[in-house]
Amino acid sequence: MQLIDEDKIIDISELFKIFGDSTRVKIINALIDSELCVCEIASKINVSQSAVSHQLRILKASKLVKYKKNGNCIYYSLADEHVEKIFKLGCEHINEL
Amino acid sequence: MQLIDEDKIIDISELFKIFGDSTRVKIINALIDSELCVCEIASKINVSQSAVSHQLRILKASKLVKYKKNGNCIYYSLADEHVEKIFKLGCEHINEL
């Protein structure tokens, strides 16, 4: 007997799909320590501003990051503790292989 | 200061990529309850035998499932408690959105 219906399964796979790209994971990893603006993220993870912006859009749409304006910079941070939890569980698994 | 190097980030994203497909998540969900052979999985989640077999190959290669032979059936089960943990954390996140 399955407790989880098909729609939810798709939502879950969509969630993990977001974590399934190295640029996005780099962004998430960078934001664990502190909130950062777009160009700080780009330089920290060594990815073009455009690519970071495209990926932030996806992270934003999935509500995995939040942001606030400050001057003409936009500071991004992780949306909630779930994001870090999922990321860290992934780390753990990798470390134990 | 990042604690996690680039190689590991890629490994982590590769791991989540595996969870980022609904057929694979359906298989994982089906295997939480009990071990199942290929055709049982296929009929339980309503996906063709070939598609299930292709995805099991990927899950096997990532060491997320293990298997044993019994007669001419091959029974698959989740490799370790991490797999279920990651899946359930994904569920939790979805349920709280």
Add this chain to the structure above:
DNA sequence: TGTATATATGAACAATTATTCATATAGTTA
């Protein structure tokens, strides 16, 4: 107002990937 900086976005392209279909392999049983 004009210039510089920060961010977002559309289009194009390349690469990856999941499914289907056909078929191969292997074990079981009559």
Add this chain to the structure above:
DNA sequence: TAACTATATGAATAATTGTTCATATATACA
């Protein structure tokens, strides 16, 4: 051995997706 069942796999196809490049938008500051 022959027929049947279970599983795996290669090739082809369609769809998705990440990056780049060019450019748009918006804010700050001189």
